[in-house]
Amino acid sequence: xxxxxxxxxxxxxxxxxxxxxxxLERDYTRYTSTLEEAWRVSVxxxxxxxxxxxxxxxxxxxxxxxDNFITDPVAAFGVLEAQKHRSRGITLEMFMGLMKYxxxxxxxxxxxxxxxxxxYALEDSARYARFVERVFDRIEIAFCAEWSRSETVNSAVxxxxxxxxxxxxxxxxxxxxxxxxxxxxxxLDDQRRIVHxxxxxxxxxxxxxxxxxxxxxxxxxxxxxxxxxxxLSQFRETGDEKEYEYRISQDGRDDCxxxxxxxxxxxxxxxxxxxxxxxxxxxxxxMAEEMRxxxxxLESIGILAAGIAxxxxxxxxxxxxxxxxxxxxxxxxDLAYQDLVDAEESMQQAxxxxxxxxxxxxxxxxxxxxxxxxxxIKESSAFLAAHPRIVLKEEIPDDIxxxxxxxxxxxxxxxxxxxxxxxxxxDGGTITVSAKNREVGSGNHLNLAAGKYVEISVAxxxxxxxxxxxxxxxxxxxxxxxxxxxxxxxxxxxxxxSLIRKHGGQIMVESETSKGTAxxxxxxxxxx
Amino acid sequence: xxxxxxxxxxxxxxEKCVLRSLERLFIDQDNYEVVxxxxxxxxxxxxxxxxxxxxxxxxxxxxxxxxxxxxxxxKERWPETVRLVLSGYADSAEIQDALNNGLIYKVVTKPWNxxxxxxxxxxxxxxxxxxxxxx
Numbered sequence: 140x141x142x143x144x145x146x147x148x149x150x151x152x153x154x155x156x157x158x159x160x161x162x163l164e165r166d167y168t169r170y171t172s173t174l175e176e177a178w179r180v181s182v183x184x185x186x187x188x189x190x191x192x193x194x195x196x197x198x199x200x201x202x203x204x205x206d207n208f209i210t211d212p213v214a215a216f217g218v219l220e221a222q223k224h225r226s227r228g229i230t231l232e233m234f235m236g237l238m239k240y241x242x243x244x245x246x247x248x249x250x251x252x253x254x255x256x257x258x259y260a261l262e263d264s265a266r267y268a269r270f271v272e273r274v275f276d277r278i279e280i281a282f283c284a285e286w287s288r289s290e291t292v293n294s295a296v297x298x299x300x301x302x303x304x305x306x307x308x309x310x311x312x313x314x315x316x317x318x319x320x321x322x323x324x325x326x327l328d329d330q331r332r333i334v335h336x337x338x339x340x341x342x343x344x345x346x347x348x349x350x351x352x353x354x355x356x357x358x359x360x361x362x363x364x365x366x367x368x369x370x371l372s373q374f375r376e377t378g379d380e381k382e383y384e385y386r387i388s389q390d391g392r393d394d395c396x397x398x399x400x401x402x403x404x405x406x407x408x409x410x411x412x413x414x415x416x417x418x419x420x421x422x423x424x425x426m427a428e429e430m431r432x433x434x435x436x437l438e439s440i441g442i443l444a445a446g447i448a449x450x451x452x453x454x455x456x457x458x459x460x461x462x463x464x465x466x467x468x469x470x471x472x473d474l475a476y477q478d479l480v481d482a483e484e485s486m487q488q489a490x491x492x493x494x495x496x497x498x499x500x501x502x503x504x505x506x507x508x509x510x511x512x513x514x515x516i517k518e519s520s521a522f523l524a525a526h527p528r529i530v531l532k533e534e535i536p537d538d539i540x541x542x543x544x545x546x547x548x549x550x551x552x553x554x555x556x557x558x559x560x561x562x563x564x565x566d567g568g569t570i571t572v573s574a575k576n577r578e579v580g581s582g583n584h585l586n587l588a589a590g591k592y593v594e595i596s597v598a599x600x601x602x603x604x605x606x607x608x609x610x611x612x613x614x615x616x617x618x619x620x621x622x623x624x625x626x627x628x629x630x631x632x633x634x635x636x637s638l639i640r641k642h643g644g645q646i647m648v649e650s651e652t653s654k655g656t657a658x659x660x661x662x663x664x665x666x667x
Numbered sequence: 668x669x670x671x672x673x674x675x676x677x678x679x680x681x682e683k684c685v686l687r688s689l690e691r692l693f694i695d696q697d698n699y700e701v702v703x704x705x706x707x708x709x710x711x712x713x714x715x716x717x718x719x720x721x722x723x724x725x726x727x728x729x730x731x732x733x734x735x736x737x738x739x740x741x742k743e744r745w746p747e748t749v750r751l752v753l754s755g756y757a758d759s760a761e762i763q764d765a766l767n768n769g770l771i772y773k774v775v776t777k778p779w780n781x782x783x784x785x786x787x788x789x790x791x792x793x794x795x796x797x798x799x800x801x802x
Contacts, residue, residue, distance in 0.1 A: 449728055452755040453682045456778035460688035463781045464695075490778055493755070588731060643731050 141193045143267045146252055147186045147245070154182050154244055161240035170233065184216045185241060189274050199266070199273040202280070209288070213274055214281030221285040231286050235279065242275040318350050323397070323418035325364060326404065331371055332361035334413060343418070346392065364416070367399060371414065374401045382527055384421065396425040398527075428525060432558060439551050439634040446637055448496035455493055459486050507642065509541040509665030510549075512574050512593055519553035520572065528567025535574045541665040542593050544642055549662065552638045555631040556597040556658050563601025563656060571598045577661065585645045591664035592644070598657035604650040612648060635660075673700040674792060675717070679710040679737065680726040680753070685777075689724070692781055699788075706730075707737035719745050721795045722788060724775075727754035727762060735765050742770060747798060749791040753777060753784075 147154070155178040162168050171177070192200055192213045200213065208214050224234050246268055253264035317324065323340035325333055333344075333353075341348035344362065364371070370383055383399045402415040466479040513535045523529050542549075560570045573596045581589040604612060613636045632646075639646045639660050646660035676699055678689045686703040693699045702717070704710035707729060714720065723741055727734035738750045750770065752762060755777045765771045772794060773787050 449755055450682075452777055453680075453685055453726075456755075457682070457684040457688040459778040460692055460781060464688075464691055467781070468695075486778075493778070641730070 141190075141197065142263075143249075143270065144186075144190045144193055146248065146267075147189060150248055150252075151179070151182055151186065154186075154248060155179055157247060158182065158241050158244040161243060162237060165236075165240065167233075167237045167240070170229070171237070181220070181241070184220070185245070185278070188213050188216045188278060189245075189271065192270070192274050192277075197270075199270040200277065201273060202276060206277075208277060208281035208284050211277055211281055214277050217278035217282040218285045221282045225286060231283070234282070238275070238279055238282070242271070245271050245275070314351070314354060318354070322420070325416040325418075327364050327371070327414045327416060328361065329375075329411060329413075331364045331368065331414075333364055334361060340418070343387065343389070346389075367416075370399070371401065371416075374414065378403060384425075384526075393422075395420060395422040397421060424525060428522060431522065435551055435554055436631070436634075439555065439631075439638070442548060442551070443634050443637050444496070446641065448493065451496070452493045455486070455489055459483075459490065462486060507543045507545050510544050510546050512539060512542050512595065512662070515544075515546060515550050515553060516572055516574070516595070519550045520557050520570075522554070523557060523561060523570065526561055526567070529561055529564065530567075530569045532569055532571045533573075534571065536576075538576070539574050540576050540591065540593050542662040543665045544662055548638045549642070552635040552660075553595075553597070555635050559631060559658070560597055560599035560601065560656070563599045568600040572596070573598075576664070579661070585647070585661065587645055587661060588643060588663075590667050592661040593664055594659060594661050596657050596659045598655060600655040603652040603654050604648065604656050605652050609648055609650060613646075632658075674698050674722075675700055675702060675720045676788065677702050677704065677710060677713065677720045677723045678725075679704045679707065679723070679729070679734070681705055681729045682726070685726070692784070696785070707732035707734075707740075710737060711740060714741065714745065720748055722749050722751060722791050724751045724753050724788075727752055727756055727759075735761060735770065738765070738771055747795065749795045749798075751775065751787065751791060753779065 152175070155175050159168075159175060159178050162171060195213075209218060221234075225231075249264060249267045249271055253267070318338045320337055321339055323343050324335075324337045325340050326335040328334050333340075336344070336353055338348065338350040338352075341353045344365070366387060367383065367385060370381075373379075374381070380401060385397050385399050386394055387397060388394050397418040398421045400417045400419070402417070403411070404413040404415050406412045462479055462482050466476065466483065469476045469479065513533075516533065516535070520531055523531050557570065557572075564570075575594045575596075577592045577594045579585070579587045579589055579592055583589075613632050635658075636646050639662070642662055644660055644662045646658065648656065648658055650656040676693065678686055678701055680686050680689075680703075683705065686705070690701050690703065693701045702713060702720070704713055707725075708731070710723070710725070714723075723738065725734040725737055729737075734752055734754065738752070741748055741750060749772045752765070752771050752774045754762060754774060756762060762771070762774055766774060772791055775784050775787055
């Protein structure tokens with residue numbers, strides 16, 4: 140056995156302690172065991188590697204550019220350790236650092252065992268140290284080679300592929316969610332062209348669109364976004380996150396209503412990265428709202444018709460009575476007698492017509508009870524909640540008097556006024572509704588009977604009504620809205636006036652162009 | 668002598684031509700004297716000044732105070748006066764209620780048949796006398 144080999148094997152325990160002490164001092168023991176026996180395996184392995192080298196040649200095994208360190212019998216131990224430690228998650232830096240103290244431990248042993256005073260010993264010491272150095276060099280290089288070999292690369296690729304698979308799964312999951320959303324979502328670029336859109340959005344552009352079609356087809360030309368151009372430009376300029384109710388005309392399909400929301404998309408440096416447009420379908424709500432307004436208007440017209448029918452019937456009563464009396468006072472051979480008989484016959488038909496009218500409009504008469512006005516205001520303005528840009532401000536004092544009204548009819552009148560106020564402000568605004576207690580003396584300019592009243596006012600911030608038009612607004616069939624559109628038929632204010640006057644009240648308008656309109660009306664108080 | 672025995676009938680309607688027709692209708696009836704009022708408040712004033720009328724005929728639909736409200740006031744103040752309603756809305760729930768609970772004696776629909784109206788007034792007067800004798 141070679142002297143070096145003997146030395147190392149006899150001092151196995153010393154080496155273990157020495158290396159452990161270095162590890163302790165340099166803090167490597169945070170990652171290793173501090174027990175001596177734990178170090179024996181590695182020391183035995185290293186000593187065996189040196190013995191294997193000595194068996195090949197007693198001369199230090201120098202390094203060469205073409206050496207194959209991986210298959211080197213001396214380095215076999217290093218390769219094994221590299222695989223073991225890497226899989227345990229130890230880094231190359233940490234492992235190599237500790238290896239340097241193993242080398243130091245072995246070199247310390249060689250230096251201390253051959254006192255430098257003896258000449259022969261010095262020579263041996265230097266030769267043995269050099270031998271140990273080369274063996275450690277070979278082990279370390281083999282170790283590094285193994286660490287960086289294809290397996291490492293493969294595992295890195297494996298890891299990347301696994302991460303990729305996970306990302307793709309995530310992407311597909313969110314793509315499925317995005318595509319399944321019932322609301323239409325678009326991502327637009329700075330020229331208002333569509334970068335992404337989900338299935339609901341694609342179907343609005345093209346009814347035949349298939350789910351995922353836009354995502355996977357990756358169209359080369361971006362489609363321009365066909366709607367809300369002005370609103371989007373304004374949004375780009377101001378960044379105000381507004382909502383728009385928007386009617387979309389679709390070829391061959393019924394128009395639909397959407398609530399459009401814009402959101403800015405920014406990259407991590409807060410630079411413009413696109414605009415998110417979200418469409419919520421509110422067609423059903425709009426339809427219901429329109430239907431409700433239509434019903435209200437129909438009901439109002441019914442009440443108006445009832446008033447006319449009543450007056451007509453009253454006059455007819457007088458005529459029927461007079462003709463009957465005239466006929467009775469005449470001799471049958473009088474020339475005019477037959478005329479009156481004929482008149483009576485025609486009147487019979489008129490009576491039938493009148494009865495039909497009255498039956499149709501039954502209940503047109505106000506059935507008045509003492510009623511709280513704030514409840515009627517709440518109920519009649521409830522539909523405004525569906526208009527997100529309309530703010531309703533109520534100014535009703537606690538001591539407001541009860542009014543003597545037919546609740547249903549005043550509800551209709553107020554709903555007409557609220558609808559007008561809302562339609563006067565298509566871009567939104569505040570509607571102020573107020574109620575005040577009022578006393579009216581005799582001979583007032585409003586032609587009201589003297590007594591206690593409640594004044595109710597509905598004020599908007601809309602375009603206002605010019606003076607020359609103000610006189611006409613209560614005329615039946617007068618309208619500033621699109622004629623015969625669904626919006627109005629010019630009956631709203633005529634009906635309001637008719638309803639309020641029937642209650643012994645009065646309605647008037649105050650308006651200034653571009654400042655808004657206030658409709659004020661008086662209703663008699665329940666307690667006089 | 669005749670004047671003293673005249674039967675006073677008060678007619679209330681917000682339509683002048685209706686009142687004129689009623690006046691002409693009763694002119695032929697020797698015993699009747701018709702007084703007219705254009706509103707409930709005017710009628711109440713007349714009642715207050717001229718004392719008890721045997722019959723009051725009122726329209727139902729009038730502004731400020733309607734026929735039923737007026738007749739309710741009449742019933743409280745002059746319970747013997749027989750109350751008739753002359754209305755286009757003879758079948759309205761309120762009028763049916765008023766008939767059932769005795770607020771009104773009878774309803775005549777507009778436009779009225781002159782014979783029917785005269786017969787109803789005659790029966791109202793009989794009813795008035797009957798009430799008088801019983802009390």
